[in-house]
Amino acid sequence: MKKKAYLVLEDGAIFPGYAFGAPVRACGEVVFNTSMTGYQEILTDPSYGGQIVTLTYPMVGNYGINRQDFESAKIQVSGFVVRETCEEPSNWRSESTLGQFLTSQGVPGIWGIDTRALTRRLRSRGVMMGAISSDESPEEMLARIQLTPSYGLVDYVSHVSTPVAYRWEDTSVDDNDNTKLHIVVVDSGVKYNILRILRQKGCRATVLSHSASKEEVLAQRPDGVLLSPGPGDPALLRGMVEMVRGLLGRVPIMGICLGHQLLGLALGGTTFKLKFGHRGGNHPVKDLVTGEVHITSQNHGYAVDADSLRDGTEPSHVNLNDGTVEGLLHRSLPIVSIQYHSEASPGPRDNMYLFDRFLDLVRSGKS
Numbered sequence: 001m002k003k004k005a006y007l008v009l010e011d012g013a014i015f016p017g018y019a020f021g022a023p024v025r026a027c028g029e030v031v032f033n034t035s036m037t038g039y040q041e042i043l044t045d046p047s048y049g050g051q052i053v054t055l056t057y058p059m060v061g062n063y064g065i066n067r068q069d070f071e072s073a074k075i076q077v078s079g080f081v082v083r084e085t086c087e088e089p090s091n092w093r094s095e096s097t098l099g100q101f102l103t104s105q106g107v108p109g110i111w112g113i114d115t116r117a118l119t120r121r122l123r124s125r126g127v128m129m130g131a132i133s134s135d136e137s138p139e140e141m142l143a144r145i146q147l148t149p150s151y152g153l154v155d156y157v158s159h160v161s162t163p164v165a166y167r168w169e170d171t172s173v174d175d176n177d178n179t180k181l182h183i184v185v186v187d188s189g190v191k192y193n194i195l196r197i198l199r200q201k202g203c204r205a206t207v208l209s210h211s212a213s214k215e216e217v218l219a220q221r222p223d224g225v226l227l228s229p230g231p232g233d234p235a236l237l238r239g240m241v242e243m244v245r246g247l248l249g250r251v252p253i254m255g256i257c258l259g260h261q262l263l264g265l266a267l268g269g270t271t272f273k274l275k276f277g278h279r280g281g282n283h284p285v286k287d288l289v290t291g292e293v294h295i296t297s298q299n300h301g302y303a304v305d306a307d308s309l310r311d312g313t314e315p316s317h318v319n320l321n322d323g324t325v326e327g328l329l330h331r332s333l334p335i336v337s338i339q340y341h342s343e344a345s346p347g348p349r350d351n352m353y354l355f356d357r358f359l360d361l362v363r364s365g366k367s
Helices: 040-045 099-105 115-125 139-145 192-198 214-219 240-245 260-268 353-366
Strands: 004-009 014-019 026-032 051-055 080-084 108-111 127-131 181-187 203-209 226-229 253-256 273-288 293-304 312-321 325-330 337-338
Touching: 004 108, 004 139, 014 099, 026 080, 026 115, 026 273, 026 293, 040 099, 040 192, 051 127, 080 115, 080 337, 108 127, 115 273, 115 325, 127 139, 181 353, 192 203, 203 253, 214 240, 226 325, 226 353, 240 253, 240 260, 253 260, 253 353, 260 293, 260 325, 260 337, 273 325, 293 325, 312 337, 312 353, 337 353
Parallel strands: 026 051, 051 080, 080 108, 181 203, 181 226, 226 253, 253 337
Antiparallel strands: 004 014, 004 127, 014 108, 026 127, 273 293, 273 312, 312 325, 325 337
């Protein structure tokens, strides 16, 4: 039997639907993603920590869940919203349904709502806090939302970062080769595909907690440092900004998404919150270095303010939809900085070249 559930937004909007996944309540910032595939990667992306994610594509779950497409060890979203869920997936790799996956991880979902209407509301009014429940009235849910801290006030990076350092292992690569480039990844919510790509490109990858100091990073004797994506407002991460500032000029740095924002702050810039963010696999970005336009995978709600850049820092990429900064370069410091996801997962793989651009800087530094 279908069990009735509600999605309620902080502005009082009510979206009735049906519960699936875990029979628990959820509260978080409600955002939307326009990707047509990749729901498993989206669910396990740590950058969605603290958020209820809506997919605009109408049917979700038709190819099930498999063990190869995880981007972290667990589901990271607070809740999941879809128009229609498929309970009979067809895929030779499938090991469970989407609903079973959500249930096993204690995450609630809601289906049967008008996701187009929800997306239009978020685009016009901006992302906002919301709640999912199947055992409360809409009035009780709204009262709970009003007692919940706003998304921008919570440090979600500390919730998703690794508590201990580890080395990314890959049985397909010889991990005993000490001649490989050593890249230290500072984990603000790293996706597994970043680590996979580093290993495929012949690097050793060591992952450190977001709380690592400049001294702890340099103690690893890295050839380069990669600042990972992650959730939340970068302005809350003052300790990380100071750490990054201390690394500038000491080692080549690549910043991806939140890592890009941290670099911008460390270089003296400022950030701001976007009205409804960029989330999906079809965002056009122009590389100002080459003049080429690439279709990118994105997931972020904050951006670096172009007018705040100074002292040799300038945009390297711009978003062709709204003109926001999508990458940074510096006239003298060895950095590669992008606001989008060069590792995709999900989305187009057009932007793998940025890892090569970073590794070329690393090799130049070694020589």
